[in-house]
Amino acid sequence: MERRHFLKNTLAGATMLSFTSGSFSEIFGQKAPSNKIKVALIGCRNQGWSNLENFLKYPDVECISLCDVDDEWLNKCAAAVEQRTGKKPPQLVKDWRRVIDNQDVDAVIIGTPDHWHCLPLVAACQAGKDAYVEKPLANTIEECNLMVKAVRKYNRIVQVGQWQRSDPHWDEAAAFVQSGRLGQVRTVKVWAYQTAKWTLPVVPDSNPPTGVDYDMWLGPAPKRNFNSNRFHYNFRFFWDYAGGLMSDWGVHLLDYALKAMNVGLPAYVYGAGSKYAYPNDAMETPDTLMVTYKYPGFNIIWDHACGIGHGDFDKGEGLAFFGENGTLILTRGGWEVRPENNNRGRNFPYCYPCDDAPSPATPRMEAVEWKKGEGKGLYKHVGNLLECIKSRQQPNCSIETGAQTAKLSHLANISCRLGKALAWNDSTNTFDDKRANKLVKAYYRAPWKLPVV
Ligand SMILES: NC(=O)c1ccc[n+]([C@@H]2O[C@H](COP(=O)([O-])OP(=O)(O)OC[C@H]3O[C@@H](n4cnc5c(N)ncnc54)[C@H](O)[C@@H]3O)[C@@H](O)[C@H]2O)c1
The missing domain is CATH 3.40.50.720 (NAD(P)-binding Rossmann-like Domain)
Known part of the structure; x- marks a missing residue:
């Protein structure tokens, strides 16, 4: 067949x-x-x-x-x-x-x-x-x-x-989570703590640089005077063009929260954040954001901060799958598992003074020492596409996968922008809120039109 x-x-x-x-x-x-x-x-x-x-x-x-x-x-x-x-x-x-x-x-x-x-x-x-x-x-x-x-x-x-x-250590780590060895995973924490480009001081509008077709750069986005803050690279911090750290880093990392936990989009989302650190700078997107995606039996938490580099486990970005037997930590650099101990070398309930000798800590699972990734993800991702162009097979990151993670990041941004928790119905592509549903849509500036497929 x-x-x-x-x-x-x-x-x-x-x-x-x-x-x-x-x-x-x-x-x-x-x-x-x-x-x-x-x-x-x-x-x-x-x-x-x-x-x-x-x-x-x-x-x-x-x-x-x-x-x-x-x-x-x-x-x-x-x-x-x-x-x-x-x-x-x-x-x-x-x-x-x-x-x-x-x-x-x-x-x-x-x-x-x-x-x-x-x-x-x-x-x-x-x-x-x-x-x-x-x-x-x-x-x-x-x-x-x-x-x-x-x-x-x-x-x-x-x-x-x-x-x-296309970077093998990501799938290795996801397979480990799926093996069940961590025990029940109740929380998946995903974070990006970034010190690069952490604030954008306000600068006045100006003429676009010579040689730039600025109207074509804006394309379907609303017409605006040129401002260098909104242009190359920094566009990612303005809603007309992008979704801040949430959609920039979030899609890379959250993709593996969904893959390892074998789930699609959640039914509930709450994003809380704002420009807490730099309220008067030029960025529109939040410099601080924490999001809860609620799934049956566990939560995925997104947490980002511009200007702070010490994320969880002192890693600037990553995912942590907190299981009852241990925690798997996954970053672009590699992955590891830190076991839970049945006790911490103390007796419970604690008794002071206590005559009993403390019982030894017994790990609930074997540790996995840090396994360094190959660091060739982009090269291999491109190679995978080239193979698929010839074979007509599906590449490693299909359009459906890309859409799912992008949508996941938009759910959080929409909740944060409206300042309220939202229920999402993935089969009708609607929220339980009229204002949120307006933000699902694309509004193109003429003469550009949303394509008809
Ligand atoms: N996969 C990754 O690891 C990764 C890393 C960084 C950025 N990105 C993504 O790549 C995209 C670009 O980000 P960037 O940091 O390279 O941005 P950038 O601003 O540095 O580069 C974008 C380029 O596109 C050009 N451009 C804009 N509108 C155009 C148009 N209508 N026609 C032709 N050229 C146009 C700009 O002039 C600029 O040269 C974003 O979607 C970003 O999220 C992905």
Whole structure:
């Protein structure tokens, strides 16, 4: 049955490709002379470049197109590609729609800010291209749902940039949690304590830098004067474009809370936080936030702080699965298990003065010493997509996974913004609150329109 199902899907995908992409033969290696996967990068700064750099480590990749609204980063990226490959990509553009029109592009890498993920991804799918799209998948729940629909309707292969999914120690740790050895897990704590970019002092509006198409940078977001605080990198601290630390770091880490506990979105969320530390700086998103996601039998807690680096277990970011037998601690660096003791070398109930000798502490399970991760997550994540482009199998971070974790982060932000606990109905995509339901939706500035799928 499974094989028949696979063949049916593969043939359906192949038929669609031959009509839509024009690059079927290259992907499947039938007659293309170079046998390369031809990629384009949209959004060339910071993570976009890191992604492309990892694509270029694979010999079957050729970068044929770059797009950025900022000449500076477009040119810097073109020079970096030339330095690595000896060849400048032939297409350098400021309008991403030219990349979608380019029939030679097999796959797009979308490294733009969060408010600019949905439109290019849906257009790429409609044009028969595969994609690597950055996390969080989108800036609203409505866009996330649309993107899932587009990938499935057009039968595309899309990897979401939650690269922990391809870093083996994350799955090892999740499997350990699922083995039951920790005993009942009642709390999963997930945190990001960040000292980098912890505050943004207010600066006046100004003209956009020369060479920047600022209107295209804003795209579907509301029209505003240019302010450098809201631009490159720092956009993540403004609601029009992103969701702060919650959706930036949260999606990476919370993904593994859901995976290890084998659950989807919760029925209840309460996010409490604000700009407690820097009330008068420019950031809109909370510098301090604690969220409770309530599940039957356990809670997932999210906790973030800008400007404080000593998170739990003195780790700046991570997850801790608190079980009755021990606690599993998981970070980008590795994982370990610290056992609970049946007693702490004292008798209970305590008696003072007490004649009994203290009984020895007996651990409830074996410790797992710190197991260092490989640190090659992004490289492997890219490699996994390239394999899947050829095999037409699902990549390690499917569009559904990306959507689920992005939505989880939006649930918390919406609760925090409204200052109240909310019930979420995942089958109808609605909250028990009218104002919250308004924040589920995407509002696009004309002439941009939410894509119809
Ligand atoms: N997976 C990870 O580990 C990871 C790490 C950092 C950032 N990210 C994600 O990557 C995305 C980008 O973040 P960043 O820190 O690289 O941002 P950035 O601001 O440094 O870079 C974004 C680039 O996109 C360009 N851009 C903006 N609008 C564009 C448009 N319409 N067309 C073409 N180019 C456009 C900008 O000019 C800029 O060069 C975000 O969604 C972020 O969450 C992921």
